[in-house]
Amino acid sequence: MTETTAAATRPGPPPPLTDGGAAQLEWLRRMRAEEPVHRDEHGVFHIFRYDDVRRVASDPGVFSSGLNRDVLGAEDITRGNPAWTDPPEHRRLRALVGQAFTRTNVREYERRTYDLGNALLDEVDGQDRFDLVEKFVWPLPAMLIAELLGVPVSDRQLFLSYADKLASLQVGDPTDDEEGYGGMMSRVTGEIRGYLTEQYRSRLAAPADDLISKLAAAEDDGSGLDEDEVVNICLALLFVGHFSTNGLIGNLLLCLDEHPGVAARLRADRSLIPAAVEEVLRYRPSGTRFMRVTSQDTEVAGTPIPARSLVMLWFSSANRDERRFPRPDEFDIGRTPNGHISFGHGIHFCVGAPLSRMEAAVSANLLFDRFADLRIESEGPLPFYEQGMWAPRRIPVAVRRA
Template sequence: MGTGTGLVNQPATFEGVVDWYARMRAHDPVSWDEQYGAYHVFGYDDIQAVLSDPATFSSDLTGLMPPQAELELFSRGNFVRMDPPRHDKLRRLVSKAFTPRVVAELAPRITTITDELLDDVAGDPGFDLVQTLAYPLPVTVIAELIGVPAADRAEFRRWADSLLNAQLPEKVIPDQERLNQAGERMRAMIDYLLAHIRQRRAHPAADLTTTLIAAEVDGEHLTDEEIVGFLGVLLIAGHITTTTLLTNAVWCLDTHRDAAAAVRRDPSKIPAMLEEVLRFRSPFPRLARLTTTEATVGGQRIAAGKILMPWIASGNRDERQFPHADRFDPDRNPNQHLAFGHGIHFCIGAPLARLEARLATTILLERCRDIEIADGAEFYDPRMMTGARVLPLTTTWI
């Protein structure tokens, strides 16, 4: 890989990163990045092949990490970073909370929360979408599922922001100092969740934490430390996709007024529009995998023990899979995007994120006649996540 084409050399702008994807798909679709210490994978078919083969491309990178107490504790129950068979057993436990029936039953509660949040700013000519709706809605839903007080959501946001706002590391495997900093950022969340788990052991309730405490895997109950990893992933990852999806949806509708007019005329178009938002501005742009044996990706031989970064946001812009891929097309069909991943690690919360985004977008458009993005928007580094931290709106209420 030549100088200037590596990850850390790319501008921290959405347009700059999308341009990098296009250049790399055309000229170096499976690229060794010496400075970063990983292969980048940019094409849709190659990404899908990598994500479809967990035996060759492992999700468990913990063996490469320097020792760090908090991260090691968190990883015990973080099934996102596990391989079969352990991954499959632990995922099955959590999947019971996200079945289509369970998720569908949340619709009335999601509607109520959305209306209450918008009631708080009703009539205001301007408000921040993130602070008002896009953050508190999904975090309240996930907090209620887990059984922690939604009133603590300001604390949850501090933890999420400290993890998500970290600077892009110069190497894929961070050094000890960076890992220790990450561990410090996670300590308060780990302590909070451990206290909650112990409280639920003493006082069971009708929530996911109690379900996990009672569950058995291979005849064994989960430890408190394993449950911490479960709950931490659900609390952070369980809201951030919906938060960024909502900010990205409003951004796309603001910059594509024909699409906005079309979904206002016919709200049944909102689900397809949201799928296009997920493709066009994918919340999590990349994943990470480790080769367990020598492998071939895109015709390139890759040795065992190498890290691959499948750039799903680039795969979602691949012209060979999506005609006119750089065009926002709210009626796009088919739209087999990779925004929620692919294979055994496909996002377990995808049905919930889709439901929350559909209901919130529908209600927002019903209650606000005109929605425009105002000055002052702040965005995450798109090399790490796509979405707004702050999204001020000006609006006319109906």
């Protein structure tokens, strides 16, 4: 084989998601088949197959989350966040954060989600056509998070602006100090961190019945959270809670529009909604990938990976792995078992997963209750984010009220 031929067949970078994900899914399919462990031009190792992704996610001793702070230069925004922390510190943080996400709390959040969602839909009464992302999908998680944190719902525009900036980040070389994930996120989050710091300090002076106060008061074996830890946990909630949930709701609506028979089944039998949410999580996860760093020399699928290497786990690829899921490109709400890993796996399984699932299910119920018919109407392809977040920026709809 000539050098020219080898270069022509070498896989390039992942295509953007701007076409709705079709090109990237084809690229991921090729990578699973031809190069399941791929080292890119920046030295990052990409992992594509289900078993390999799950194995890496299950081994924090070798594939570290904590080292991301050092390698990516993001210590100021990751300290206190369980997702970026290794044992034994991870156990302490997870236990403290988990006190704010009990079943009782999630049931109360569900009631408020119905109230907030109905209020948003009241605002479009009399409109037969509107952008569902602008009017419902994008603001709903921000309003709920604002309530959870105990900050004025009127400040949701600050949250929305912050979330949009993060969702729009374009990262070239993730190892670059200035233009990689750490440097870019630190710059984007400066204003919102200052806001959350003020909120935290006000709770120390006057505790309230809200998440910031609960985090400030949480204790595990006599140990609590300090200011930076509470602020960064709230920051993560804003990012992951809003980012993943509005993507999940938007992708649920796209899947139902593409599969009207499934939508009709859900309208007739609302008990099927949770299964539909799980299949959306597998079929079109809003978060496509996550990063680890090797703490020692290791290997994945026979490929050597040196210590201190960045490793990218492709959840969106693992969820479509033909070795794990029969007919992986088919949207099947009856898929059993549905072992997707869109919320991660192992000790770093997303602590907010029940909240995100609940918001998506409530959204489906609200829209079915309010509209006898809801159709996406667009003159051209829907706009999507370019990378990282797999979700539509706008969903223009035509509705007929129930």
